[in-house]
Every structure is written in structure tokens, then in C-alpha cells.
Amino acid sequence: MSVPTDIQLLTDELRAVLKCSILTPGASGYAESILRWNDAVPNAAALVVFPESPEDVSAIVRSCVKYKVSFAVAAGKHTTSTGSSCDGGVVIDLARINHVVTELETRIVTVGGGCRWKDVDDALVGQNLAMVEGIVNDTGVGGITLGGGYGWLAPRYGLILDNLLAATVVLADGSIVVASRTENSDLFWAIRGAGQCFGVVVEFVFLAHEHRDPVWAGLLGFTLDQLEAVFGFGNRLVESTNGDSAMVVQLSRYPFSRQGREVGIMAVVFHYGDAESAQAVFKPLLDLGPIVNTTMAQTYASVNNMMTAEAKRGGRNVSKGAAFTTPLRPEFLREVIVPEMDRLQAEIPGSDRSIIEFEFYKPDKWCEVPVTATAHGHRGRVQNVMIGLYWNDEQDDVRMEYWSRHIADLVAVERATHGRPAEGPVTEYGNYDHLSAHARDVYGVNYARLVELKKVYDPDNVFNKWFSLVE
Structure with missing residues (x-):
């Protein structure tokens, strides 16, 4: 009898503990699930999982770490890099975590980690609110926010990440934490620019701005x-x-x-x-x-x-x-x-x-x-x-x-x-x-602090698909 591979053990465990969709090569929908902005990116993932909650994401991360299986996180899939791909490993596709909730009085908008900006625009129709976002609404909210975020309203209100109030993050050990100016503030500092290096952001809380069309x-x-x-x-x-x-x-x-x-x-x-x-x-x-x-x-x-x-x-x-x-x-x-x-x-x-x-x-x-x-x-x-x-x-x-x-x-x-x-x-x-x-060329004067925080939040470099913060 052959010995099960780590991927097989991981797949069996995830199927046992999760109710969400799990795709393997050959399954219906798998071929579409591994498509990316750039067709040159190697992306024959062994497993594509569609979590529906932060707890699902936590379970996937814990199991990947347990079996030492590499994984990537995908949301808008708008990058031309390999950052949202994992050839032979696991892709955590956040597409099902796609809620948008608006609080009109406070102008606070809560956005699921798998949303694209069109989801946000559609939710704000008739609300007299606007968000700072990129200039193509097919872009994922997560990627552009965690890396900066220039767009039409940025000259009025700052970068997208400057309008981020808080985020819910799944860390390398599977714990689910909130990062803001008052809670896990060092993590909040780090994810605003280098978020992909520190965890899976499953929810964003933004400040929107009063707006009247046209x-x-x-x-x-x-x-x-x-x-x-x-x-x-x-x-x-x-x-x-x-x-x-x-x-x-x-x-x-x-x-x-x-x-x-x-x-x-x-x-x-x-x-x-x-x-x-x-x-x-x-x-x-x-x-x-x-x-x-x-x-x-x-x-x-x-x-x-x-x-x-x-x-x-x-x-x-x-x-x-x-x-x-x-x-x-x-x-x-x-x-x-x-x-x-x-x-x-x-x-x-x-x-x-x-x-x-x-x-x-x-x-x-x-x-x-x-x-x-x-x-x-x-x-x-x-x-x-x-x-x-x-x-x-x-x-x-x-x-x-x-x-x-x-x-x-x-x-x-x-x-x-x-x-x-x-x-x-x-x-x-x-x-x-x-x-x-x-x-160093991306983060400049902030590089050294990021390297130290990486040792705190992800010492084993579990999140290794973005710019390296390991020396």
C-alpha cells in the first residue's frame, strides 16, 4: 500500500473539517479557478479552496502549516506576478468572502477580503458615498489596499491604505486578530504596505467620503x-x-x-x-x-x-x-x-x-x-x-x-x-x-522594522509569496 503524500493528507483533513468548496485537478470549475491575469504564471495548484469565513481560512492555514504544504492567497488575481499562485500547492481563494456593509452615519464601509472594487461600487449606489480605489474596478480590494493604492480620489483623500481603519487578519499560527491603531497597532502598521507578508486579511474596514454625482x-x-x-x-x-x-x-x-x-x-x-x-x-x-x-x-x-x-x-x-x-x-x-x-x-x-x-x-x-x-x-x-x-x-x-x-x-x-x-x-x-x-527598494526606511515584525508574526515565513522580508 502506498504512503499518502502530504497533499493527500491535507486534502483529506480539509474535506473532513470544512464544508466549503475544495477543488482538485480535473474537478468541475478547477480550470477556471487557476486562471490569472498573467497566463505566463505557473499555476497548476494541487488544491484550490474557497473559504466562506475567517474560521475556514484559519483551518486551511493551520493544516497547510501542519503538513508543510506551501500556499498562496488569491482575491482579485490582478497581479502579473506569482503572488496569488501556488504551483503544486494550495490556493486559498477568498472569492466567497465578498460582503460589503455600509454604516451611513459613520461612513464606515466593511468589505470582505475577496471583494473586487466593482462589488464596493455596486453596494454604494444611492448611498451618496465614495471610496478611494484604483482606476480599474476589476482589481481586488485586498491586493491594492495592502500595497498602497493610487486612484482618482487619492489626491483628495490620500491612498487607499490611508483610508483603512481596521482589518481582520488570519496569522501564520491560524489565530484571527483585529489590527487597528488601537489594537495590534504594530501589525496594523505593517499590513498597510506589506500586508501580504503577514497574514490573510479576510475583512477590511474603510472610511468612505461624502459624495454627489456626477x-x-x-x-x-x-x-x-x-x-x-x-x-x-x-x-x-x-x-x-x-x-x-x-x-x-x-x-x-x-x-x-x-x-x-x-x-x-x-x-x-x-x-x-x-x-x-x-x-x-x-x-x-x-x-x-x-x-x-x-x-x-x-x-x-x-x-x-x-x-x-x-x-x-x-x-x-x-x-x-x-x-x-x-x-x-x-x-x-x-x-x-x-x-x-x-x-x-x-x-x-x-x-x-x-x-x-x-x-x-x-x-x-x-x-x-x-x-x-x-x-x-x-x-x-x-x-x-x-x-x-x-x-x-x-x-x-x-x-x-x-x-x-x-x-x-x-x-x-x-x-x-x-x-x-x-x-x-x-x-x-x-x-x-x-x-x-x-x-529594500520597495519599503525603503521601513524595511528594517518590517524584517523585525516578520520575526514576530511569521517567524517561519509561512506567507512567502510576496516581497521577502527574511534576511
């Missing part, structure tokens, strides 16, 4: 000959806005530019106000005669949905972050970045879906928070670049990952040689990285 937003498409005017406007917007207006500019061929095989420009614009006040702010762009113009007064929820259809899941892809200071030189874009994109397009099949995205947000609000107040290290007066690459063939995986780092390096050199000196700390934005950065 806002004004949409896409403005331009040809490459208008590059100087578009990016020049972005530079000025950061300095002139009070935080009500923001813009994200994408250089791409497809799908955003609609320019076939020529690099084009898509400006995604947002204004917290009515159409008249918005058009006064964005008049210089509107006067350029954009070839695409979808701007209109709309609900905040619809703004968060307007890029979701284009930001499709699947395919071989990777993301990487970088940072720049304004004013960003258009010459750098035209003479360095665009030729790099042309070379990529000529050499790598399927790379025409790639985008390089430049954010233009007023950073004052999140810079008001001292960098050591949370684990999030990226609070300098800089703007983010998101390098989002797509390709077709496995043989190009390594080359594309290298190219993502190469472009990030070019941005860093441009900032160092031609940019305005950065005020405050400049690190890698971990949510945009595919885990190629070192944790």
Missing part, C-alpha cells in the same frame, strides 16, 4: 505629433490643480491608442466636479481636437468601470513600476521611450498590446503622511509609471521581463539626470512590480 471623465486620444502638448499639459496640471483634477497618459498602439501599428497617446482624464468646471480645466487638451473623445458627466462608479473592458485579463504579460518628477521632458518620451516601443513592436510578436502609462496626480495629500507612519515606503513627491507589457510566445518571457526592468531603469536615469530633485522618499511602487524588486 463627476466628469473619459478618454481623449491623440496622435504622436501632439505628444509635447499633451505631456506639457500634464506637467502643468500637477502644479495647478487643487486635487480635483487628474490624468493618466498612456503610450500604446493597442488597445487604447486605436492607431494600428503607430504609437498613439490616450489621456484618461478625471475631474471631481461638473462638466462646465471640468472643461475649463481641460480646455487646452480639448482644443487640440482629440481623435477620440468619450468625456462626459457620469457617475463615479461608471468612471471606475470605463477602463475595465480594455484592461483585459489573460495573455502573457508583466508589469513594472518606475517614478518620475514633473516636469517630465517630452524629449525623453519622443527620443527614448517611443523608439524603444518601436523596437519592441518590430521584434516581439504580440507586443502591440503593451502600454507605458504615466500618472499625473497631485501628491500633496499622501505626502502629508510621514513615510514611517505606515509600512508603505513610496511617499515622495513623484509620479508613477506603469510599464504593462504583453506578448505571445513563451520563448520571449525572459526577454520581456528584462525589457520591463530596462524601461524602468531608463525612467530612473531620466529622473536622476534631468528631473527635478524629488522631495521625500522615492521607492518602487510594489503593486506595479512583478516581484523583481528587492524589498
Whole structure:
């Protein structure tokens, strides 16, 4: 008689103690359960478990530790890294923990760890409340919150994690604790920036903000000959806005530019106000005669949905972050970045879906928070670049990952040689990285404290799928 493997023993134990769905290879729904944003991620999980409560999560973590079986936690599955995958191990999929509860008087919103931002938007319809969230509502609440969280309302109210009041966390020993400013405050400090390294957050408690629709937003498409005017406007917007207006500019061929095989420009614009006040702010762009113009007064929820259809899941892809200071030189874009994109397009099949995205947000609000107040290290007066690459063939995986780092390096050199000196700390934005950065470069001055807290809360490095805090 053969000796049962650790996975078999674990599976039998979980089936005996849990009532939730447990999928093994070949089971109905298994193939869909292991799909990720990035098809290049190895993810032949031996077991996918769908807990329905914190107690379920606790039991799974305890059993994985008992049998020394590696596991990963999945929620929105929006990352291009291996962070939510576990080839040969267990995936704890939080999709069934997806409640949203609103307290109107206090503006407190409690969100299950498996929610995506669309779940939150849908729950807030008619409540006259809005949350700080990312710009694509298909993103999971957990991942973006625990790693930072930039978005349209961040210039008004701070990062997503700055609006987090408390969290319920399952720790490495299976215990279920609440982390807040008054309870387990050191853990609360750590999860706001490095949460994936410390436990499974099964519930978030956020502060929402009073809100009245409509806002004004949409896409403005331009040809490459208008590059100087578009990016020049972005530079000025950061300095002139009070935080009500923001813009994200994408250089791409497809799908955003609609320019076939020529690099084009898509400006995604947002204004917290009515159409008249918005058009006064964005008049210089509107006067350029954009070839695409979808701007209109709309609900905040619809703004968060307007890029979701284009930001499709699947395919071989990777993301990487970088940072720049304004004013960003258009010459750098035209003479360095665009030729790099042309070379990529000529050499790598399927790379025409790639985008390089430049954010233009007023950073004052999140810079008001001292960098050591949370684990999030990226609070300098800089703007983010998101390098989002797509390709077709496995043989190009390594080359594309290298190219993502190469472009990030070019941005860093441009900032160092031609940019305005950065005020405050400049690190890698971990949510945009595919885990190629070192944790020191993500957490900066907070790294040493995180390493010490890791020894307290997870001494055996059970949560090992995110940036390493083990020395």
C-alpha cells in the first residue's frame, strides 16, 4: 500500500473539517479557478479552496502549516506576478468572502477580503458615498489596499491604505486578530504596505467620503505629433490643480491608442466636479481636437468601470513600476521611450498590446503622511509609471521581463539626470512590480522594522509569496 503524500493528507483533513468548496485537478470549475491575469504564471495548484469565513481560512492555514504544504492567497488575481499562485500547492481563494456593509452615519464601509472594487461600487449606489480605489474596478480590494493604492480620489483623500481603519487578519499560527491603531497597532502598521507578508486579511474596514454625482471623465486620444502638448499639459496640471483634477497618459498602439501599428497617446482624464468646471480645466487638451473623445458627466462608479473592458485579463504579460518628477521632458518620451516601443513592436510578436502609462496626480495629500507612519515606503513627491507589457510566445518571457526592468531603469536615469530633485522618499511602487524588486527598494526606511515584525508574526515565513522580508 502506498504512503499518502502530504497533499493527500491535507486534502483529506480539509474535506473532513470544512464544508466549503475544495477543488482538485480535473474537478468541475478547477480550470477556471487557476486562471490569472498573467497566463505566463505557473499555476497548476494541487488544491484550490474557497473559504466562506475567517474560521475556514484559519483551518486551511493551520493544516497547510501542519503538513508543510506551501500556499498562496488569491482575491482579485490582478497581479502579473506569482503572488496569488501556488504551483503544486494550495490556493486559498477568498472569492466567497465578498460582503460589503455600509454604516451611513459613520461612513464606515466593511468589505470582505475577496471583494473586487466593482462589488464596493455596486453596494454604494444611492448611498451618496465614495471610496478611494484604483482606476480599474476589476482589481481586488485586498491586493491594492495592502500595497498602497493610487486612484482618482487619492489626491483628495490620500491612498487607499490611508483610508483603512481596521482589518481582520488570519496569522501564520491560524489565530484571527483585529489590527487597528488601537489594537495590534504594530501589525496594523505593517499590513498597510506589506500586508501580504503577514497574514490573510479576510475583512477590511474603510472610511468612505461624502459624495454627489456626477463627476466628469473619459478618454481623449491623440496622435504622436501632439505628444509635447499633451505631456506639457500634464506637467502643468500637477502644479495647478487643487486635487480635483487628474490624468493618466498612456503610450500604446493597442488597445487604447486605436492607431494600428503607430504609437498613439490616450489621456484618461478625471475631474471631481461638473462638466462646465471640468472643461475649463481641460480646455487646452480639448482644443487640440482629440481623435477620440468619450468625456462626459457620469457617475463615479461608471468612471471606475470605463477602463475595465480594455484592461483585459489573460495573455502573457508583466508589469513594472518606475517614478518620475514633473516636469517630465517630452524629449525623453519622443527620443527614448517611443523608439524603444518601436523596437519592441518590430521584434516581439504580440507586443502591440503593451502600454507605458504615466500618472499625473497631485501628491500633496499622501505626502502629508510621514513615510514611517505606515509600512508603505513610496511617499515622495513623484509620479508613477506603469510599464504593462504583453506578448505571445513563451520563448520571449525572459526577454520581456528584462525589457520591463530596462524601461524602468531608463525612467530612473531620466529622473536622476534631468528631473527635478524629488522631495521625500522615492521607492518602487510594489503593486506595479512583478516581484523583481528587492524589498529594500520597495519599503525603503521601513524595511528594517518590517524584517523585525516578520520575526514576530511569521517567524517561519509561512506567507512567502510576496516581497521577502527574511534576511
